Amino acid sequence: MLDVHTSGGRGVTALVVAALVATAGIPVATATSTTTATQVSACGTIDSPGVYEITANVTDAPTDGCIVVTADDVVLAGNGHRVATANGTGPGVLVRDASRVSVDGLVLDGWATGVAYRNVSGGGVLDVTVRNSTTGVGLTDATADVTVDSATVTNASTGVRLAGDGDSVLSRSSVDAPNGTGVAVHSDASTVVATTVANASTGVRVTTAYDAAVTRNTVANATTGIAVEEAGGVDVESNEVTYVGGRAIFVGGDLSPRYVEPPRAPDGSQVFHATAFQPNRVGHEVTNNTVAGGNDYGVLVVDAVDAEITGNDVTDTEDGIGLGHTEGVRVANNSVTAVGDDGVHLANADGTVFAWNTIDGTGDDGVYVVGDRNRVANNTLANATDDGVDVQNGALAALVDNHVTDSGDDALFLRNAHNATIAGNVLADSGDDGVDLRGVTNSSVVENRVCDAVDVPVVQRRGAANNTVANTTVGC
Incomplete structure (x- = not known):
């Protein structure tokens, strides 16, 4: 039975989740009215609207759950009190089949789920702390439009789960989920914002x-x-x-x-x-x-x-x-620095636009491309241990207007590429060739500038045929 009584004339500010967005874009809780609160000091069910205030710690709650809310328009204010059990099998607080319910300021410890919302519309979970639970906060079963704000979850398998019908928000929270998932999102149009997740x-x-x-x-x-x-x-x-x-x-x-x-x-x-x-x-x-x-x-x-x-x-x-088995992806205005292998790796990627990126310092190639109809343009590539750009086993590649410097091997290397266009690039200080074509056919290499290549500006090797190489400028 729920142990409750009305506080003698004492006012409590009712916190509700408002449909407001602060300037930072984070939903916030706002005070709406001062209401006489019903005091709660033990586990039980809340089945009437109102403001309920927990007045004492509950440290030996039943393992299958403590507080159940089934009414609309409820505020449950924990005031920092702790509701705990040992090896819980249910939720510390369960809100079900209700609307506009807010749970605020509770500490929950030892539950299967700290706070569970099931088939709930509106409301929020605000400033709660959940420890040592399988799931910290869970929104499931057609729950929608609920905000979880300023929650702290530690030692959980899943910190916060946003499921149900969607349009829910997790904001300004802290989650620690060793060997688990910090935040799991399974609902449409839900948002995770300004939250810190560690050790997951x-x-x-x-x-x-x-x-x-x-x-x-x-x-x-x-x-x-x-x-x-x-x-x-x-x-x-x-x-x-x-x-x-x-x-x-x-x-x-x-x-x-x-x-x-x-x-x-x-x-x-x-x-x-x-x-x-x-x-x-x-x-x-x-x-x-x-x-x-x-x-x-x-x-x-x-x-x-x-x-x-x-x-x-x-x-x-x-x-x-990296891209793998993709179509029509745009990769632009990124910066990649000091990586151990490739700066950008495209594997069986078709129709990619890779443009205006900066890559500096890679353990292998600056850009590695396998696939058809990929365009590499207007990028700045420096200090690749191997090739600046490596294109293999594809058709209709375009390498245009890139600036490639200090490659350990070739600035541009193409193998088994067909109908490629290589034009308008500046290639400086490569450890081998400026442009190396192997097994490349029906391709155009025109209007490029090559500076200080250790070997030759442009070379065609075994299998290269029917290519046009013209107007290469040597020297910068």
């Missing part, structure tokens, strides 16, 4: 969700920093990912395009026009992230179409940026 197997994982956003978070000391798998139209933006054991940012697989429900006229009938038959965007965007330190790729995108990788800064990883 995966910092943030987005799966089977459309239009999610992972922005301005910090992930450190994880095996995988941020992973997006079998999702659609996910934005990974302005995160800082440091010292990961594996891939810092990984995007793998697209969901099928999803079509928008046609709008309705005032009489309720659907209005069909051209936009009604256009699918939602499914291409992912990885933009303006900082990756520093790692033993795998800084950014890796595989099995994806029309993704954009722009404005990222990658340093001290094994490979910088």
